[in-house]
Amino acid sequence: MKNLLIGTAVLAMTAGAALAQDVVRLGTEGAYPPYNFLDDNGEVAGFERFLGDELCKRAELTCEWVTNDWDSIIPNLVSGNYDAIIAGMSITPEREEVVAFTQNYTPPSPSSYVGTSDGIDPTTAVIAAQTGTIRAAHVSTMEGATLVEFPSPDETVAAVMGGEADLTLADKDFLIPAVEESGGALVFVGDDIPLGGGIGMAFRQSDPELRDKFDAAVQSMKDDGTLNEMILEHLGANSPTF
Template sequence: MKKLLIGAAALALSATMALADTVRMGTEGAYPPYNFINDKGEIDGFERELGDELCKRAGLTCEWVKNDWDSIIPNLVSGNYDTIIAGMSITPERDEVIDFTQAYIPPAASAFVAASKDVDLSSAVIAAQTGTIQAAHVASMGGATLVEFATPEETIAAVRNGEADAVLADKDYLIPIVEDSNGELMFVGDDVALGGGVGMGLRESDTELKAKFDAAITSMKEDGTLNAMIKKWFGEDAAVFD
């Protein structure tokens, strides 16, 4: 009986350890090339490839969870997944609610896109995704009017249908959209530097998990694989780490 109890206890411990080593990676699945849903219905993109590599280096098993952007932080805090890896810029406001790893994308430009080069951004109606640093920036611009949408696709649609004069978003997201628009959409105004780079979001209590991912990110920076991955997904001119 004692041996059976010891065996059961060991089995339970093994199961607990396996569970502890499984990390649920929360992402939006709607912000290419950072993350998107491919033709097979799977989460894909830069952050899928990056997240899988980070988990491999950290000795963790990844499970991917799709979540809408507007509830992505609350659902992390409530335990529906263990990380956010979704093109989330590191900001002081977010850092008051959750914790961040070091950046895996350096601070990058945000840009305005419109259907006319004559748009006056100082008084325009500007679309941005809800809960983003771009929405906060537009709200601070003074004469401009912010219109918020739940998804990035809706912000582009608002410009196309005349509901908004321009959109502000990550330039990396906007470049392929402008290139594929056959001149319908164009960059206007100056680029805007926002945020402190993109990092993984974690609950503030998960200090050990943060340390594991920080170590994995550092190793990818040191051996050059992170910069190579950034260029693969964002192009040879993308901002990389020194």
């Protein structure tokens, strides 16, 4: 966190740089379906691809997509490798110390536990979570539980299937397909857990004009109902809407 804050301060002198560019670069993970993933052609796909393209259109900006591993996605934004993050990133006070978020483009959605049996007690379990997420932070505060972290959400599910962890804690929208495709090998465990303030786009704090353009575009999609339509189409009928 300290290094990220230093990097942000150094880049303060470049305020508005992204707006001066011909192309705005959108950074995403490409490994978090249904929000973002790579299709058979290696292109970014999923809910956030459709959303990002529409937001760029409404903001009258030309955009290109860049993929980056999750564990360095904020440092590489701050260092200028791309101009915005649109990668299933929950808005949290800790992240707001380093980056500037738009308003949320999904409401807070539940996180869920998944294991091979619904009788597992999360308070004493070994729980897999993706590094640098609000889920990992939550498990780290649970007295009696043991956190094991992995670079990608797919690896947390694989850890449960392989016996390395008792449970995984992840976004429910991500876990639903994994449970459905497991043939009964995976089940949801316990109650859903509300975490975070919804998902938003993240920008360098030195780029307020660019952030404001996308924030206005998000608001316009909320106002005309197209954001809710996109959420239901790509995230499913049970996903929270505005």
